[in-house]
Amino acid sequence: MTSPFDTLLPSTERALLHRVAVAQSEGRSPSFVGAVARDGAMVWSGSRSCVDGHDPDADTQYRIGSLTKTFTAVLVMRLRDEGLLDLNDPLEKHLSGTGVGDVTIAQLLGHSAGLAAETPAPWWERTPGPVRPELADVLGDDPLVHPVGRLHHYSNPGYTLLGSLVEAVRGVSWEEALRGEILEPLGMTRTSAQPVAPHAGGWAVHPWADVMLPEPSEDLGVMAPAGQLWSTAEDLCRFAGFLAQGDDRVLSAASVEEMRTPAAPPGAGEWEGGYGLGIQLLRKGGRTLVGHTGSLPGFVACLWVSVEDGVAAVALANATSGPLTSVVASDLVRIVADAEPRFPEPWRPLPAAEVDQELLELTGPWYWGTYAYGLRLGSDRSVILEPLRGAGRRATFRALPDGGWIGLNGYYAGEKLRVVRRADGSVSHLDLASFVFTREPYEQGDAVPGGVDEAGWRGL
Structure with a gap:
């Protein structure tokens, strides 16, 4: 039986196709393909072309550049999760002789290794x-242009190093590792290092006249891990589902979430964007989008995912410049998310096994000084601590096997929350990163650092 969420409303589909049509026309692209996925499944695709009756579709390959x-x-990240390397390892530990072996793997992933943006001419x-x-030949004589680890500076040679790292640790080519570890498990049968028909041809459109010429399609050799791949809108929708939810056959949800977390501060004037570990981040229209843009001569591409909305969009065009695929992909996400917002999951009580009296006794108001907080239970024995009024530090805490919790987000990410009990077993207070939360604000006899004035609360 078909779910009502497997299709979009006709009005939504028309708005999507209109956006693609405008992008192809105003961007002066020989062709343009757009697609939308919802909760990991493609629910719409559309295209426009300058050739009447020969529009490409979601199975037509385009080159995706830096989406690679x-x-x-x-x-x-798979090598890290298998224990074959640590993200804080210097590159030299696994790939020697580069001349930049002191940079770490994490710095290369997040473009903070200080490497040049491009190769020598x-x-x-x-x-x-x-x-x-x-x-x-990729790095040249002066590969470092910034202090290592200080700022985000996008580097194509940096990802060439990462591809060579994969080959050195795996003992197979980058392309073989890609196919066996990502493409085949995710069913991305139309993503490849070389074009496979049907595929679009790359074109350069004259900036001042409606004429064009073909762009060369080069095999990038050792630079392939930075931008070689060809893919389709349908395959990229599958990949979008992976970037939102993870897939244990490839990478866990926790590791994918780590990739989506900012790894370095954005550059000056780039406060609406950022970069995680191989994933671009964009804040637009109140939404956080994750994914990547890409371009090579003859092609531009973009994939954006709104994890919160469960919506992803792909935009592919075969022109060197003109079509703003990043803007179009974000617009396709917005059109669907605004017109057909995600239904929340039905509320359900916690499983009985996750609730006990000791946990229930911890719920309710707590006070850090005079700041009022509420503590409530989440799933899997997690707890949420949030301000009851005004601004404050909200965080979710995951239960630890040996008792207590660890913060998952915000100010308290990585910090431990524990219950401190009195000699008789009753709860004295909560300890969170040395902060004391008590049941009453500055109550006499409570474990308040610095003590409480003996005269107590008073008026003027």
């Missing part, structure tokens, strides 16, 4: 891979 970097980052995206057969 996210796939490379997933391969690195000639322009690597428009020249064949054999022009630079070795990593030394």
Whole structure:
């Protein structure tokens, strides 16, 4: 039986197609494909083309450029989760002789290693891979242009190093690891390092005239992990579901969430965006979008996911410049999320096994000084501590096997929350990163740091 959530309303579909049509026309692209996924499944795709009756579809390959970097980052995270490396390891520990071995794997993933944005000339995206057969040809004589670890500076050579790292640790080519560890498990049968028909051709459109010429389609060689891949709208919708929810066959939900977490401060003037571990972050229209943009001569691409809305969008075009795929993909997410907002899950009581009297006794108001907080129970014996009025530090805490909890987000991420009991077993207070939460604000006899004035509360 078909779920009503497997399809979109006709009015929503028309708005989506209109947005794609405007993008193709105003962006002067030979063709443009858009697609939307909801909760991991593609629910709409549409396209426009300059050739009447020959529109591409969601199964047509386009080159996706730097979207490739996210796939490379997933391969690195898999090595971390298998215990074969640590993100804080220096590169030299696993890949020697690069000349930049002191940078860490995490810094490479988050573009904070201080490496140059591009390779030495000639322009690597428009020249064949054999022009630079070795990593030394990619890095050049002066690979570092910024202090290591200090700021975000996007680096294509950095992801070439990560691809070579994968090969060194796995003992197989980057392409073989990609196919066996990501593409096959996720069913991405139309994503490949080389174009497979049906695929679009890449074009350069003259900036001042409605004429165009074909762009070369080069095999990037050692630079492949930074931008080689071809894919389809349908395959990228599958990948979007993975970026939102994880997939234990590839990478756990917790590790994917780690990738979506900002890894370095944004550059000056970029406060609406950021970068995690191989994933771009964008804050637009009150939504947080995660994914990646991509471009190579003849193609531009974008994938954005709103995890909170359960909506993802793909935008693909075959022109070197013009179509604003990042803006279009974010607009496609907005159109669906605003017109057909996600239904919340039905409320259900906690499973009986997750509730006991000791936990229930901890719920209710607590006071950090005069700040009022409420503590309530979550699933799997987690707890949520949140301010009862005004601004404050809200956080969810995961239960630890040996008692207590650890913060998962916000100010208290990684901090431990524990219950402190009196000699008779009754609860004295909560200890959170040395902060004391008591049942009453500054109650006499409570364990308030610095003590409480003996005269107590008073008026003027």
